[in-house]
Amino acid sequence: DDIFNGLLYPTVAMRANADNFALKLRYANDNLRFQKAEYARIERVRDFAYDITWLDTATELEEDGAIRWKGRLDQWVIREPYGQLTFTAQNGEWIARNRDGETVQPE
Known part of the structure; x- marks a missing residue:
């Protein structure tokens, strides 16, 4: 033990x-459990900071455990006709909400 x-x-x-x-x-x-992977290139290192270029994201794994890259960055998708998302910045991140005020995650 x-x-x-x-x-x-x-x-x-x-x-x-x-x-x-x-x-x-x-x-x-x-x-x-796996939730997300982000692929980035560090462009420059400074004191307590990095300049980063984000290149790809993944939210799923292959059956053998390999990362299934999307080939793009995450994006928000409006599913309903004439839908609308409202964005606010919180703690340095974008938060999207639909007309009902529900948080919408990027895909």
Whole structure:
């Protein structure tokens, strides 16, 4: 019986202002599920900041566990005729809401 399933430690690259996780494979397989991957190119490194170009996203895995890239960035889709989305910025991210005020996730 293991006492710890993982380890949290400060990242040196960010001068300990961010954290890294190291999880045991068994724990990760039993307790985590894939949600999203983002593919980016780091253009420039500055003190406490990076200039990044986002290249691709994925929200699904292949049956063998490989990442299924979309070939594009995420985008919001209006599903209903004459639909409308209202965008606000919260904590540095865009939040989209439909006419009923429900949050709409990008696809």
